[in-house]
Structures are given as C-alpha cells and as structure tokens.
Amino acid sequence: MRVLLIGGGCRGLHLAESLVADGHAVRAVTRHESGRARIEQAGAECWIADPDVVGTLRYALENVTILVWALGTAAGAPEDVAVLHGPRLHMMLSKTIDTTVRGVVYEADGTVAPATLAAGVAELRRTCERNEIPYALVEEDPAQRTAWVAAARAAIDGLLGV
Numbered sequence: 001m002r003v004l005l006i007g008g009g010c011r012g013l014h015l016a017e018s019l020v021a022d023g024h025a026v027r028a029v030t031r032h033e034s035g036r037a038r039i040e041q042a043g044a045e046c047w048i049a050d051p052d053v054v055g056t057l058r059y060a061l062e063n064v065t066i067l068v069w070a071l072g073t074a075a076g077a078p079e080d081v082a083v084l085h086g087p088r089l090h091m092m093l094s095k096t097i098d099t100t101v102r103g104v105v106y107e108a109d110g111t112v113a114p115a116t117l118a119a120g121v122a123e124l125r126r127t128c129e130r131n132e133i134p135y136a137l138v139e140e141d142p143a144q145r146t147a148w149v150a151a152a153r154a155a156i157d158g159l160l161g162v
Contacts, residue, residue, distance in 0.1 A: 001065040001160065002027060005044070006051050006092075007107070008070035011145045015068070015152050016044040027060055051084055054091040061099050066156050067092070069124075072110025072117060073142050081112055085120030093127040103159030104128060105152060108137040134159050 002025040005012050016026040020043035028044040029051065030036065039046040049056035051071065061067070069089060074081045093104065106124045108117055121137065128135040136155035140148045 001025070002063050003066045003068055003156065004047075004057075004060055004064040004101075005029065005068045006057065006070065007072075007074065008068070009073065011142055011148050012068075012070050013038060013042045013044075014145055014149045015070075016042040018149055018153060019156075020044060027064065029057065029060065051088055051092070052080070054088055054095065057092060058095055061095060061101060064099070064101050066103050066105060066159060067096060067101050068105045068107075068152065068156070069120075070105075070107040070138070070152075072107035072112055072138075074110075074112055078113060078116070082116045082119070085112065085116050086123055089120055089123050090127055093124070093131070093133065096133060097131050101133070103134040103136065103156075105136050105138060105155045105159070107142065107152075108139050110142045 005028040016028055019026050026044035027047050028039045029047045029049050031050050036046040047060045071084050074084055108121050136159055138151045138155050140151035142148050
C-alpha cells in the first residue's frame with residue numbers, strides 16, 4: 001500500500017515511520033526543499049508541493065491507495081487555512097476520482113478553528129459520499145503524538161479492511 005501524506009509535521013513523520021516499518025510506501029508532501037532530509041530519514045518519498053495549489057499534488061496521487069489530509073494544525077491567516085479545509089480539500093478529493101486511491105483520512109482535530117474543521121468534515125462527507133470514496137476521520141488531539149499516530153493507523157487499517 002502507498003500512502004500520500006499531506007501535512008502532519010512531526011506527527012506525520014512518526015506516522016510515516018510506522019507505516020514504513022510495516023512495509024508500506026509513504027509519499028510525504030512538503031512545501032520546501034528544506035523538508036526533504038527529514039522526510040527521507042523517516043523512510044518516505046519526498047514530494048515538493050503546496051496543498052494550497054492542488055495542481056502541484058496531482059501527480060503525487062500516482063499509485064496511492066490512501067490519501068491522508070492532515071492539516072488540522074495548519075498555520076496562517078484564518079481565511080487562508082479555511083480554504084485548505086474547503087475549496088482545496090474539495091479540489092483534491094475531486095482529483096482522486098478514477099485513480100488508485102481507495103480511501104481518504106481527514107484530520108478532524110487540531111489547532112485550526114473548530115468551525116473550519118467542521119466545514120472540512122462536511123466537505124469530506126459530501127464529496128466522498130457522492131463519489132463513493134471511503135473515508136475516515138482522525139479525531140485524536142494532534143498534540144498527543146503517540147495516540148494520534150495510533151488513531152491515524154487505525155483509520156488507515158479500517159479503510160483497508162485490516
């Protein structure tokens with residue numbers, strides 16, 4: 001299985017390490033070349049892209065089984081962060097149609113405004129249900145890294161029927 005991990009910072013790298021240790025392939029996104037070493041040290045493939053520019057992620061979906069949208073702690077102006085959990089999420093989910101993606105995991109907790117996360121959950125449900133894309137939510141507090149990684153793994157395993 002290959003996971004495309006968008007966001008998640010350090011906890012995302014711990015998730016990548018956990019998945020790689022079990023023999024899975026992980027493609028992790030960073031906006032800057034400076035993030036490459038940390039990603040590759042975790043055993044993941046680095047993909048330079050920006051979730052605010054969905055076109056930069058299009059080819060990152062190649063041979064991906066699970067998409068993880070872990071932007072619950074995204075920083076920036078509230079209106080810019082809201083776009084990541086609304087229109088950008090919708091655009092990314094639309095790109096998964098007719099790909100190898102078989103499930104989406106959405107980080108539904110974090111430092112982002114609760115209303116923004118709730119809107120993201122609503123967008124996820126609406127788009128995934130319309131297109132029959134299975135999805136799961138990670139509702140664990142991202143500050144609790146070990147518990148968050150376990151919850152993300154459980155969400156991925158649930159989508160895969162493991």
